[in-house]
Amino acid sequence: MSKKQTVRGVSLLRVAVLGGGGWGTALSCLLARKGHAVSLWARRPEHVAALVRERENRRYLPGVFLPEGVNPTNSLKDALAGAAVVVFAVPSHAFREVLRTALPLIPASACVVNVAKGLEEETLLRLSEVYGAEAGEEALARYAVLSGPSHAEEVGRDQPTAVVAAAPRYQTAEFVQELFMGPFFRVYTNDDLVGVELGGALKNIIALGTGICEGIGFGDNAKAALITRGLAEITRLGVRLGANPLTFAGLTGLGDLVVTCTSMHSRNRRAGIEIGRGKTLDAALAAVGMVVEGVRTTRAAHTLARELNVAMPVTAETYRVLFEGLSPLEAARNLMGRARTREIEEVCRIKATWTVRPDAPGGGVEK
Numbered sequence: 327m328s329k330k331q332t333v334r335g336v337s338l339l340r341v342a343v344l345g346g347g348g349w350g351t352a353l354s355c356l357l358a359r360k361g362h363a364v365s366l367w368a369r370r371p372e373h374v375a376a377l378v379r380e381r382e383n384r385r386y387l388p389g390v391f392l393p394e395g396v397n398p399t400n401s402l403k404d405a406l407a408g409a410a411v412v413v414f415a416v417p418s419h420a421f422r423e424v425l426r427t428a429l430p431l432i433p434a435s436a437c438v439v440n441v442a443k444g445l446e447e448e449t450l451l452r453l454s455e456v457y458g459a460e461a462g463e464e465a466l467a468r469y470a471v472l473s474g475p476s477h478a479e480e481v482g483r484d485q486p487t488a489v490v491a492a493a494p495r496y497q498t499a500e501f502v503q504e505l506f507m508g509p510f511f512r513v514y515t516n517d518d519l520v521g522v523e524l525g526g527a528l529k530n531i532i533a534l535g536t537g538i539c540e541g542i543g544f545g546d547n548a549k550a551a552l553i554t555r556g557l558a559e560i561t562r563l564g565v566r567l568g569a570n571p572l573t574f575a576g577l578t579g580l581g582d583l584v585v586t587c588t589s590m591h592s593r594n595r596r597a598g599i600e601i602g603r604g605k606t607l608d609a610a611l612a613a614v615g616m617v618v619e620g621v622r623t624t625r626a627a628h629t630l631a632r633e634l635n636v637a638m639p640v641t642a643e644t645y646r647v648l649f650e651g652l653s654p655l656e657a658a659r660n661l662m663g664r665a666r667t668r669e670i671e672e673v674c675r676i677k678a679t680w681t682v683r684p685d686a687p688g689g690g691v692e693k
């Protein structure tokens with residue numbers, strides 16, 4: 327493919343998408359529709375064979391057909407050869423393992439985009455920290471995350487969607503913005519990498535909790551309370567870890583909470599509903615049959631919150647339901663019975679340490 331061909335400033339590129347689930351498939355379709363040459367890598371040969379044969383991911387994204395520009399492959403070497411961009415779309419728990427195998431094969435100049443939403447359970451690290459530890463700090467200059475309210479089922483069908491790109495180096499976020507931006511896919515940049523990563527990961531806990539409430543039979547008031555108070559505790563932990571509190575009012579905070587806590591596409595919400603109806607965690611996960619990131623993230627965030635002494639009551643009760651056998655109804659009673667407090671006073675206790683990054687034009691504030 328000629329490097330001279332461009333789509334609004336970004337050359338038509340060779341892109342490797344790693345991960346043959348719903349999100350990797352939807353993003354492969356989006357990029358191929360923009361004219362990029364996409365290798366879609368999945369680890370199971372029979373899954374790749376089905377993708378090649380059917381031109382559809384019937385297991386994870388039924389009804390969305392792969393454009394010509396998507397080439398499914400089981401060979402990491404083939405997928406990564408000559409790639410200008412590498413998109414990691416594997417679940418968070420597989421990120422380090424796949425990264426280690428892929429790193430020697432990734433071209434030195436390639437831009438790496440991670441789209442998984444989670445924390446590494448064992449180390450409590452954000453995935454950009456995992457990347458820096460494995461690839462070296464200097465490699466972070468070409469690393470970005472893409473996050474926000476974006477179900478694969480809708481993106482795969484060109485339904486309007488808005489997301490955020492963030493990166494240690496602001497220009498990399500701008501490159502990723504241009505790469506993914508399309509008529510139905512609007513990409514903002516945000517220079518708060520910490521907030522964008524945490525917003526995407528932590529909202530899954532609240533979606534599990536909201537689902538549990540629905541499974542019990544509670545109504546919209548409970549859902550609104552959980553979304554709002556969930557946002558408050560996400561913001562508390564985020565600010566403690568160096569995020570900009572305003573990020574959580576944006577697409578990767580409030581936006582992704584709304585979509586994940588209310589959409590029937592959400593695996594986290596669906597798993598929560600099953601648990602609220604009385605299923606065990608294992609039975610709920612089996613019923614969903616796809617990755618439910620919030621389960622591991624609940625464990626990681628609960629540990630982080632305790633280590634940092636940050637109050638996260640929704641996370642704590644969700645943890646007890648998932649891992650300590652607390653009944654969903656008892657968890658709801660615990661949340662409602664907490665000591666009375668003031669909403670605003672609590673928010674005011676957030677002491678923001680956020681500073682504007684020097685490499686962000688306009689100070690990172692949208693004009």
Ligand SMILES: NC(=O)C1=CN([C@@H]2O[C@H](COP(=O)(O)OP(=O)(O)OC[C@H]3O[C@@H](n4cnc5c(N)ncnc54)[C@H](O)[C@@H]3O)[C@@H](O)[C@H]2O)C=CC1
Nearest residue numbers: 346347348349350369386417420442443476477478616617
């Ligand atoms: N599905 C969605 O709408 C969205 C998903 N995400 C995030 O994208 C990430 C991937 O999610 P989905 O594609 O939805 O998952 P999925 O459940 O649809 O598929 C997961 C894929 O990862 C593969 N996989 C699992 N372990 C692996 C390993 N060790 N090595 C290689 N491949 C492995 C599975 O075989 C499967 O193909 C998650 O972090 C999720 O939170 C983000 C935005 C939207």
Ligand SMILES: O=C(CO)COP(=O)(O)O
Nearest residue numbers: 474475476477592593594
């Ligand atoms: O992150 C997502 C949508 O923005 C996907 O959420 P689920 O994993 O709950 O389906």
